[in-house]
Amino acid sequence: MKKQLLLSAVALFSVVGVSAQLATITQEWKTPVGDATNMRQGTYANGKFYIQNKNDGTVDVWTKDGKESTLTSTQGSMGICADDAGNIIVQNESGTFGTQTGDSRPIRIYPAAGGEAVDITLILPSMGVTCGRSDFFGKASGNVLSEEGGTFYLLCANSPYVYILPIKNGAQDVDNMNAVDVSVAFENSNDGTLKGTASTQTIAYEYDGDIIIHERKCGVKRMHIGEDENATKVKDYTIVPLKEETESMTCFPTDMVGSCFFTIGDEDYLVYSQRYYSTEVAYESGFAVLRLSDEEKVAEMKSQGTNILANPAFGQWFAAVPVSDTQAEIYHYFPAAGANNAFISKYIFDLASSSVEGVETTTKVVANHGEINVIGNANSVEVYNVGGILISKDEMNVKCNAGIYLVKVDGKVSKVIVR
Helix, strand or coil, X not given: CCEEECCCCCCCCCCCCCCCCCCEXXXXXXXXXXXXXXXXXXXXXXXXXXXXXXXCCEEEEEECCEEEEEEXXXXXXXXXXXXXXXXXXXXXXXXXXXXXXXXXEEEEEECCCCCCCEEEEEECCCCCCCCCCCCCCCCCEECCCCCCCEEEEEECCCCCEEEEEEEECCEECHHHCEEEECHHHCECCCCCCECCCCCCCEEEEEECCEEEEEEXXXXXXXXXXXXXXXXXXEEECCCCCCCCCCHHHCEECCCCECEEXXXXXXXXXXXXXXXXXXXXXXXXXXXXXXXXXXXXXXXXECCCHHHECCCCCCECEEEEEECCCCEEEEEEEEXXXXXXXXXXXXXXXXXXXXXXXXXXXCEEEEEECCEEEEEEEECCEEEEECCCCEEEECCCEEECCCEEEEEEECCEEEEEEEC
């Protein structure tokens, strides 16, 4: 017989997500790609992963079924990205890795439609600083092989500038290139110090008319370039969450580069790296999704077990593809060291699979200070702590300490925060 559960006039505290709708991230598949010590960046485009392999001098093309083919690259190169049209842009250095400096950068463009690659040497605006090493590329905008063209963004170690490099019909539009001082973006997220220049692990890309700067210690910064060509920091998306769940599950700044934005419905979201467990385990494969409208974390994929791995790249790489008003596909390359530790993966980000209560609309889970109540009719109620231990069964009013709990009502689970 159904139990009539307590109706209580208590304040409703939000479940993680703090909105009328939660989200879930579900891993659909995961494919090992071997030891990625020398395969430190990859990008997703055209239904495939393209991974720069500097040891073999190739770009390895992967699908969920394994390595499909290779493209010719160079042994001194690591950076790789795609533009909006799916053209693949790779670093095309011929010297010893780690020694590339100066005001020119060779790249190779592989057309999305196939065919012969295009090699060009990008000239950087001379700004009176020595442009150092650039390990990684951020996503290019537009179509760099079209008449309309696209834009490639570059950051270099020891330089405060983002280099904005238009490319049309596979050739650099030198007349319209630019460099903008974004030194204010390089503020260390761990200790607040202003570094002022990019590191070797920094990327830049365009989002909604602004430039996103992501440096591994400084986090994700959104910069607006005005008509006077000066940059203003309009948003700092650096996520330094408070301790949550238990002392052994503390969340730390990531120390990793890699992020992307996407839009579904009327909301914009940011995918960003996240790490847990220990300050010594710096390079985990965990990530989360931030809703921009209220800057709330709405979903996460925590690194666990074999996903807590050494990552020599200081980066992991994401691409998000909206498929409906409530779902997006998230593609992930994690370049870990060690045999078969690195992997590519596909996840489904889903807004429709949850609600605030996580249960049927006739049943509501509410959390007050020091207690959890379930309002409505249900056959069974179970309350678990974050360690998975059952602390209450079929109770209408559960007294509990402050923390995060899982409440299972007739087989449907919601997460609540008790203050």
